[in-house]
Amino acid sequence: MTLAKITLKKGKDQSVRRYHPWIFSGAISPITTQPKEGDVVEVYASDGTYLATGHWSPGSIAVRIFSFTRCEPDRDFFRKKLTDAMQYRINARLAGSSATDVWRLVHGEGDGLPGLIVDIYGSVAVMQAHTAGFWRLREMIAGLLPEITDNLVTAVYDKSEGTLPFMARLGPVNGFITGSHPDTNAIVRENGFKFRVDWEKGQKTGFFIDQRDSRSLLQRYSEGRNVLNMFGYTGGFSVYAMKNAAMVHTVDSSDAAIALANENVSLNYGDDNRHKSFATDAFSFLAGMKNEYDLIVLDPPAFAKHQAALNQALQGYRRLNAIAIQKIRPGGILFTFSCSQVVSRDDFRRSVFVAAANTGRNVRILYQTGQPPDHPVNIYHPESEYLKGLVLYVE
Numbered sequence: 001m002t003l004a005k006i007t008l009k010k011g012k013d014q015s016v017r018r019y020h021p022w023i024f025s026g027a028i029s030p031i032t033t034q035p036k037e038g039d040v041v042e043v044y045a046s047d048g049t050y051l052a053t054g055h056w057s058p059g060s061i062a063v064r065i066f067s068f069t070r071c072e073p074d075r076d077f078f079r080k081k082l083t084d085a086m087q088y089r090i091n092a093r094l095a096g097s098s099a100t101d102v103w104r105l106v107h108g109e110g111d112g113l114p115g116l117i118v119d120i121y122g123s124v125a126v127m128q129a130h131t132a133g134f135w136r137l138r139e140m141i142a143g144l145l146p147e148i149t150d151n152l153v154t155a156v157y158d159k160s161e162g163t164l165p166f167m168a169r170l171g172p173v174n175g176f177i178t179g180s181h182p183d184t185n186a187i188v189r190e191n192g193f194k195f196r197v198d199w200e201k202g203q204k205t206g207f208f209i210d211q212r213d214s215r216s217l218l219q220r221y222s223e224g225r226n227v228l229n230m231f232g233y234t235g236g237f238s239v240y241a242m243k244n245a246a247m248v249h250t251v252d253s254s255d256a257a258i259a260l261a262n263e264n265v266s267l268n269y270g271d272d273n274r275h276k277s278f279a280t281d282a283f284s285f286l287a288g289m290k291n292e293y294d295l296i297v298l299d300p301p302a303f304a305k306h307q308a309a310l311n312q313a314l315q316g317y318r319r320l321n322a323i324a325i326q327k328i329r330p331g332g333i334l335f336t337f338s339c340s341q342v343v344s345r346d347d348f349r350r351s352v353f354v355a356a357a358n359t360g361r362n363v364r365i366l367y368q369t370g371q372p373p374d375h376p377v378n379i380y381h382p383e384s385e386y387l388k389g390l391v392l393y394v395e
């Protein structure tokens, strides 16, 4: 296979040499024939030295690199990459547990495969391509997944409709690429708890797998407490808290999310009147609530999807955390998160600390949390560290 070649402008090779997986369009010398979206390209320094191989996109991130050594990006190449991702999860004790059959197998840049996400729900793999490059490879990837998971995966569902660049006009349609499943959802297990996951209609690939470790941590602190789970979605935090809390309230603005949260609580505890749910806006709920909670979870959607919205997002985090810190009972514990990629850990901490200072309450940090090991952070790509959490003790 002869691959298109692109050459970087003089002096623009520093970040690739430090293994950062993105090449911005401004770093590239003028090209005579533009590659097509999704083409594999080889990247060269201005002196002709080979640097990397990756997928081409016409946007501001022009190349997403999947190899820093010269390669033939064929089936064997991607088999090796996927096998590495699987082996990492076996070594990190994530795959193959009987208590947990929901985990992420491929986390984009974190696994050296920028543009590809693969989540495992029991025997079903849900794949999301974020680039035309991986969308073109979807059948090859789907074909490899049973093999590299030792036939744990028997069906692969492609959910790229909402993640592919709109301008690419690829016309993706969500559906099974290989195998099938009698339903569009399944019951999976996380640390022994049961959850119904709807990969067809659910957010992301169906479940917020990335909060697994924080949910476990919450279980340690929920005993006997009155728990408020804001932005509850499938009720993940609520199900863990219900193990030993005095009461649990779940809030989400989406009716569908609240229905799913109720179902998940019932799946694990039957009809248990310690749980109540509210399909309403978080800010109005917080404004109207009394100081009855001594454990609050704030896990909002990304407030900033891009750099331009950063200041507004930080204001949002300040406002949200200020009300929670103000109203939580003395000795209360706040689990607060940001999943906005453009909000750094420092920005988030500052917002929360300013919120705390404004309430005048004494606040200590119990834990600082992040994403679990199946969402690995590529140390050469700081942007892959998107999930930040603080567990605070409010006196």
Ligand code: SAH
Binding pocket: 207, 208, 211, 230, 231, 232, 233, 234, 235, 236, 237, 251, 252, 253, 254, 257, 280, 281, 282, 283, 299, 300, 301
């Ligand atoms: N904590 C969840 C994930 C939260 S995702 C888990 O562990 O799985 C964010 C959720 O916030 C979504 O379900 C969305 O419906 C909800 N949401 C978004 N805006 C909201 C608002 N203004 N008020 C209440 N919920 C909101």
